[in-house]
Each structure stands twice: as C-alpha cells, then as structure tokens.
Amino acid sequence: MKKIITLMLIVFFLVTLLGLNVSAATAVQVNVNTNRGLDISYPKYQIVKINTPFQLNLHVFNSSNGLIVDNSTTNCSLHLYQVNGSHRWIGNFNYDLEDKDFYLIIDKNNFTLEGSHAYEINCLAEEIGGFASGTYDVTQNGKARPEGIVKVIFFAFFIIILFGSLFSFLKILGHWKDLEVDILEFAQAIGIYLVIFAYQYLALTYLGDPVINNLMEIFVVVGAITHAFVPTAAFLASLILNPFRKGARE
DSSP: OHHHHHHHHHHHHHHHHHHHHHHHHHHHHHHSOOOOSEEEEOOOOOEEETTOOEEEEEEEEETTTOOBOOTTTOEEEEEEEOTTSOEEEEEEOEEETTTTEEEEEEOGGGSOSOEEEEEEEEEEOSSOEEEEEEEEEEESSSSOOOOTHHHHHHHHHHHHHHHHHHHHHHHHHHHHHTTOOOHHHHHHHHHHHHHHHHHHHHIIIIIOOHHHHHHHHHHHHHHHIIIIIHHHHHHHHHHHHHHHHHHHHO
16 A cells, blocks of 8 residues: 555656656747747828828837838838729838838829729848738728718718708799798798708818719809809899889789
8 A cells, every 4th residue: 555655656756757848848948939030010090081192101020029110111101992802003112211210102093083992012131021011991081981870870961961952942942933022031042051061071071972072062062053143133132123013013
C-alpha cells in the first residue's frame, strides 16, 4: 500500500513539473513579437458628397516596432472599384514632410455615381507591405441616407405641398377672372412659395433623394410663375381694375 501511495506521489510530482515547464515555454512564445508588415491608419470616412473632390490622408507604421514610415522606404496607392467590381481609378499617394503622412486628392469625377462603392489601400516597402479595404457611399448631400419614417414624412409633406399648391393656384385663377383676389389670397400664395423653398432646402440638406431633388427644382421654377407672378398680377389687377368695374356697374 505504501509503495502504491509513493508511486502515485511520484507520478503527481512529475506531471506537475511537466505542466509547469509547458506553461513556461508557452508564455515565452506568446511574448515573442513575430509581426512583420505595415499598419495603415486613416480616418474612416464612409460618405462622400457627389461631384465633390476628396482628400484622403493616412499614416503608415512598421508592425514590428510601431515606428512611422515615410516615402523614402514606402509607396502607397489607392484603388477605387465600380459597383460591378471593375476598377474605376488608381492613384498614388504623395507624402507631406511637415505632417508626416501620405495624402491623395481624389478628383470629383470619381464620385459621379450615387450608391455604395469599394476601395483598397496598398502600401509596399522593400520586403514588407500592408493593405486596408472597405466601402463608402456617394450621396447627394454628403450625409447618410435617411431610412424608414424619415423618408415617409418627407414624401408625405411633398404630396401635401403639391396638392396645396395646386388648390391655391386654381383658387387664384378663379378669383382673378372676377377681379376678386384680395390681400389674404395673395399672401397665401407667396407663403406657399416660401414653403416650397424651405422644403427644397430641407430635402437637399437631410434627405438627399435624387428624385425629390429633381422634382423640387422643377417645382421651384414652376412655382415662380404660379405662386409669385400670377398671384401678383391677379392681386394688382383686382386692386386697380375692380373699382372701375364696380363704378361701371353703378
């Protein structure tokens, strides 16, 4: 019995010692830094305004020691891709000695198509390299596209303004025929035109929908006639000619 207990203690001691040696060896391996390559750091802008140039800046570091590298040892390039995956444009980065970063000015002609696009940044040194990739959106106003209830509210207000403008215009025409356009109707028409302007500004700033933007451009031009020129002419005609008309009747 004593022999068995002694044997068990010896086995336990050997297993424990072996486990400590394995743990120690593993710890040493984890602490060894075997990273080789280039790390690329840059602002993660994900939205670009349509038909607008964009400047991309990036810093490049040696992964093994964290030191920044420059264009004396490293070259960087940017690849932009179409929606179908084909290349759209390739550009090489310049280097700013004062700010110690790579920079590239991307021409506005690369941002003419709305939607989601892909990019890839490649940096190469003599024996090492690194890359970064991602996606970006091109929008009308340079802001994220609103979703859900926001779009519903904008489209609902568009319908309300459309029918309200039409009703106001027909009312002005009917009263113009009888030379009975008063100051309140004139002010109402001008107020609706101002609402159209305000809606166009809000749509451009927050919605960025190309269909609504195109419709509002037409709306503003047509509204200048229907809710500025016509109401002004109708009000002045009623103001000037209506007294003569009443006098002739009497």
